Amino acid sequence: MENRKTLTARVRQLAPELKEEDILLPVDFNLTPTAKKRRTDGIALLTKDRILVFADGEKTGDIPLSELEEVALRKGIGCCFLEYRKKDGSWHILCRADNQYVDLYAAAAKEISRFLEGGEISYDYEKEIDNRCPICHRQYRPGSNVCEHCVDKKHYIKRLWDISKSSHHLIYLSIAFYFVIAAINLVPPYINRILVDDYIKAAEMPKLAGYLAVIAAMFGVYILQKLLGMTRSIFLIRASNRITVTLRELVFDKIQKMSIARISKRTSGELMNRVSNDTGELSRFISNDLGAMTEQILILLAVSIYLFSYDWRLALMIILPTPIVISSYRLFHSFMRHVFHRGWQLDSRENSILHDTFSGIRVVKAFGMEKREISRFDKVSRDLRDTRILTEHFFAKIQPFLNFLMSVGEYFLLYYVGNKIIGGTMTLGEMSQFSAYVSIIYGPLRWLSWLPRRLTRTMTSIVKIFDVVDESVDIADKTDAIDHRIDGTITLDNVSFGYDKTSTVLKHISVEIKPGEMIGIVGKSGVGKSTLINLVMRMYDVTEGAIRIDGIDIRDISQDSLRSQIGVVLQETFLFSGTIYDNIAYAKPTATRDEVITAAKIAGAHGFIMKLPNAYNTKVGERGHTLSGGERQRVAIARALLHDPRILILDEATAALDTETEKQIQDALQKLTADRTTLAIAHRLSTLRNANRILVLDKGELAEIGTHDELMRKQGIYYGLVMAQRQMSRMPSKKQARPAS
């Protein structure tokens, strides 16, 4: 994908007769339009009077605008097409490119068609190119203009550092402690030397007091070491917990503020991972690895400096086997990664089988598939066992060998030092001190060889956390958003909407709903009914046009104020884990018990609730499993009513109820909805018999609107739907009658 400037330059090379100002809108493409599969390098462009196409340096198309009617995008699978319609009605392909181009082509098609109708080119389409990182051409995350591939890691670390401001003093303190601890670590071998040289191998009889003092010193250093370590750990754990909590709040807060469109792009599992696992990973890093890293590096430095200043040849000898060991660790590592990865995968597959079968146990049993599930589970279990055995075997065989390799240096040391002692240039105490340091130095070396992987893992978590935190809020309150007390007029003014740039779900819908009116919304599934009410709730922002409540654009009303006055019962009734009371009172925690009972009564829920032994205190299980579909729906209706909303939205709110119960609730609702604007979606048209007007959607457009009687007289789509349902409800009796006829 190239921008207009470079494309214009390329076009001018191909067709020098074109002036720069003639080239109105160039787009490139990378697939041949007709042949089976082949990449190409082409440009299609709009000039004042024609559309030209170049492919691989040659002109392959030339369409005068006088013949052209419109340009449109068509999506393929893994590719997309720009097509044009001639005035004679025939369609042709202009160019084809892979899916990367789909948004660009959608925008370009719109602009060209507008231009053909006499409009101006606004170059809005170029946003789709700016949407990508100029370095690597990868699309930015929606709402962001930072390419996580090309971004500087330091940037994220700095952000993290800024966020952890409240813990800086703790971190500084623990770093100071590390220095002290590293220094103290060097002391015991030194005391040891004194012990050996001056007391154990002393030439003359040593004094007992001195001896005791040395032992006491050793003991003291040991205690000090532990105490300091403890304090340091406490500091670090405190810091890491503070940072984690800050981050978790930040992420959770952000997710709550995201629009439904953004949230539904991610699975709930993914979001949960961001909040708990990634922040947990970071916390682990700060409390364990960051500390250990500082400590190990400091110890390594201190001991190395000592060893080298004491005898550099000896030091070299000790360090010599390290590269070999580290590289063998690496080798071992890449193998282990494979095995671990496999184990991890089998583990998650086993989990998903468990989850699947247990939550779908009814289906498994109903179809008699228990045996198949058992064998499926057995297979994964066995695979997992084999992988685990392989891992453990490998560890058991390799680990001792690696450890041995690591300590090979000590044999060199023994030889070298032994010679020195025999030669009399070194004392026994010095030797013991030396070998103590040697054993100290191997620890950090081994540890550091694992470090890169830990850093990558942590870095990945950090990037993922900021990925969520940095996402822009796409449906944000305006700074001057107002709190408005809703009266109930809803105006849809030429509303168009699409979930993405390439599709339109609702087209040019205009309607005015008066306060207190009950509007039924009908139409085939997928026609955009739920989308329409989502727009009224401002779960999404309209693409074109405006929705106004009491004459105020809903984008000017604060979301809190708007939604607190809308009561919704959605198609999928979701109950939180908690009691029935908690669920009804969810939207209005200040509600009195009387209010809750009244709401439940209107919703027809009171009856069944009182039949439960714990009545309103009954806990609803996960997703409300203890209640039936119809019962859940009634609890949800009560929840929406308690809210005392100015606008009531019912999306198939009574679909799971039998007609009798539905009628009861309907009648109760009717009294209630008298002074509330109500939008109700229903497939069962009898549900809408109380509606003042009915809005019929067809192919995303407002096809019909009017009262039941008006629409019946019109004999249009609504009439067809009513007739079809009447036929349907008559069907069973007809069927039974068949054998007799």
Add this chain to the structure above:
Amino acid sequence: MAEQNRTALKEVVSVTYITKDNAKFEKSSDFIKMTATLPNEEGVAEEKTWDRIFLHRAFPFDFPFAYISVLDADTKELGMISSVDDFDEETASLLRAELERKYYTPVIKKILSVKDKFGYSYWKVETEEGEIEFTMRDTFSNLLKVSGTRIFASDIDGNRYEIPDIEALDHKSFKKIELFL
């Protein structure tokens, strides 16, 4: 009345098949034109010509050239083709070319490099059509294992790539992808 109801029901559930006996396909500019005798809404067979028809695979991974839905310009299904091979060679190759044009899926021959970074993976592969670079998000779930060894990868833009037989890849390529399987 009862009789009519039954017929209507049957219409709703039955699949209209488009075969060499009831339909003819021909190339018309950049698209395929179909002339077919198909039951109309009342269930009565009627010959009609569609200037532009589109094809959609019912089982894109299992049967690329069988169980093909034939759609009109408004994406309404006109009928199903059981298998492209049931038609004469000329028609079959016309349909095949149209399907292959709509489903653009380069075949990966060699994996040159895979970098896993921050939850995204960056791929550089060699395909029949030259070198392609692409990015995958959530790699593990976007590598679709169709049969034991056949794999489809979808990148962040929704482009697809196929590895017909993962075991036929050279050792180095296999090692690179193995981690994600």
